[in-house]
Amino acid sequence: MTEPEFDIFVIGGGINGCGIARDAVGRGYRVALAEMNDFGSGTSSGSTKLIHGGLRYLEHYEFRLVREALMEREVLWAMAPHIIWPMRFVLPFQKGGVRPAWLIRLGLFLYDHLGGRKLLPATKTLDMRRDPAGKPLKPLFSKAFEYSDGWVDDARLVVLNARDASDRGALILARTKVMSCRRERGRWTVEVEDQRTGARRTFTAKMLVNASGPWVDQVLASTMGQNANRQVRLVQGSHIVVKKKFEGTRAYFFQNPDNRIIFAIPYEQDYTLIGTTDRDFEGDPKNASISPEEIDYLCSAASEYFAEPVSSQDIVWTYSAVRPLYDDGASKAQEATRDYVLKVDATDATPLLNVFGGKLTTYRRLAEHALEKIAEEIGGKGSTWTATSRLPGGDFDVNGYQEQVAKLMAAHPFLGAAHAQRLVRAYGTAAFEMLRGAQSQNDLGRYFGGDLYGREVDWLMVHEWAHQAEDVIWRRTKQGLRLSADEVHVLEEYMAALPARSVG
Known part of the structure; x- marks a missing residue:
């Protein structure tokens, strides 16, 4: 049986792949997507689960990325008010700490004004001796800054993009591994294998999108036979979940002496989520798991702030994921760019789009930029539409x-x-x-x-x-x-x- 030809075949069912597939099918392209495991089972479900501008990225002068992310916060909130909602973050300040007060104020001023904020409350200063946010912290923190960002159920964001893409006509294949891709007479021939049954199918497509996250270089080498230079820097981020450390709906932003930061976030009513770490990773991303050193780091860093220390005995769950950052040559993992890079290889007039980097907050804009490159290669269809769309189940008011x-x-x-x-x-x-x-x-x-x-x-x-x-x-x-x-x-x-x- 001959499978239908597609305009676009997407490899990877993380947030970027599903976001691109949804945007493309909504414009009228014929789209197929294959994910070798479950949707969002890699990087996209191992995040700190924030829709945020990235306050600390301002220190690395990533103003374009921060502005784009800030502008996306309210767009995404409106798209999916069931799985995305606003959250206030408390940044305790200590005189003589890692960053001076003037620098924090400047960063938060830019944060409030770079991104077209309309509904999210502005930054304010807290007296921690009077504000309830000071209660779970050590008394040496008498002052704090409070600002707005958002929370997201990351894995559900992925699957709802896949669901909507399917509802709009895309062929969405879970647990289906791409075994080989080859250029033949101006088309891609893509062979896939169902990981549950072993059944194989062959598709053709005008354009291929490699959105396989941490496996992007591996896909280039193993399925396409390309000896690609390493273009992805794998950085592991680990999180711990402990029994609830504080009451209320606000989260904390903690600055560490090594210039890294961690968050402590209310989680699933009865718990607190603490993370993340940043360290270079070698090996297969599927095997990423928290190390004893990372556990010690997170417990120690949180204990510098909480009056009641965090110990490994408090941990009820941990998770780790590998972030596929574009390798920009940064010396430290925490300094590597979080911006995304889209590269087209149009060998033999058979285009391939490789997706490097990216973050949850900017996935929708990444997809729009990907569609611009797709249109340049195989012709444009439709126009931008996702900014005013709703994900399944999100058709109610943001405050409803x-x-x-x-x-x-x-x-x-x-x-x-x-x-x-x-x-x-x-x-x-x-x-x-x-x-x-x-x-x-x-x-x-x-x-x-x-x-x-x-x-x-x-x-x-x-x-x-x-x-x-x-x-x-x-x-x-x-x-x-x-x-x-x-x-x-x-x-x-x-x-x-x-x-x-x-x-x-």
């Missing part, structure tokens, strides 16, 4: 979250408040479709632990390419924090018994 929760509880009175809040945070208005017809808790199906039930698992398998328990408990939800090993095993058996119900 509580109203959606109230509506969901009114429609399904048996739901507990915390459960309803989590469902709206994850699925937005799609939660109503998920629960359609449910009149009692029994209608939610099998109970797996936490507040995870069969109806939600079934939904994720049918609508969001979830195939394994890990997909559900760590990427589509964070119920892994609340499920026991035995409960996860039961979930794995349940999902394995329902292969025919999966969309992939």
Whole structure:
């Protein structure tokens, strides 16, 4: 059977690949995308989960990147108010610290005025002796600056871009590895293999997009036979999750004596997320895991600020990911550029676009710039459209979250408040479709632990390419924090018994 020809074939189901696929299909291109694992299972789910301008990037004079990121904060918030929301960050100041007060004030002034802020509150100064934000910190921090950025459920941002791309007509292939790509008569011939069944398919496309993140150089070498010079600098970032260290919805921005910074962020109601580290990485990115040195670093750095020290015994979960930064020759990992670089190779009039670097906050603009290069190579279609679009479930006002929760509880009175809040945070208005017809808790199906039930698992398998328990408990939800090993095993058996119900 001959597969249809595509205009664009995207390799990589992280945020950049899914963002490019969504933008392209929305303009009228015929698009296919293949991801060798689960969507967002690499770098894109291992972030600090912020939609932010990158305050510290100002020190490296990356004004273009910071301005673009600042402008994107409210654009993305409007696109997906269920999985993105504003957060205030408290930056404690100590006289004689790493950065003088005037420099911080200057940075925050630029932060407030570079990016067209309209809804996010401006920076202000806090008296930590009176403000509740000072309570969990050591008393030596009497002053702080408070500024605005945003929070995002990173893995869900990826899968919702994939979902929307599919809904608009793109062919989205999960757990499908690209085995080879070759140029033939002005077209790409792409052979892929289903990682679950071993079945192979062959596609043709006018243009190939290599958005494989940390594997971008590896894809060039192994699937295309190119002896590419190393163009990606792999930098590992690790995070720890501990039992809640403070009350409230504000996060903290801590400056360390080595000029690095870490965040301490409210996480999943009962926890605090602390990270990240920055260190060069060698090896296969899939094997990235936190090191004892990184654990010690994060605990020690946080303990410099918190009155109650953070120890390794407090840790309930860790995660690590490798960021594929463009190799600009920076001497230190934390100094390497976070900006993205798009390079076109049009050998034999068969174009290839390689995507290097990037960050969650700028993924939509990266996709727009990628589409500009695609249009130059194979002809333009449509016009920019994503800035005013909504991701699935995000069709409500940016300040309408509580109203959606109230509506969901009114429609399904048996739901507990915390459960309803989590469902709206994850699925937005799609939660109503998920629960359609449910009149009692029994209608939610099998109970797996936490507040995870069969109806939600079934939904994720049918609508969001979830195939394994890990997909559900760590990427589509964070119920892994609340499920026991035995409960996860039961979930794995349940999902394995329902292969025919999966969309992939």
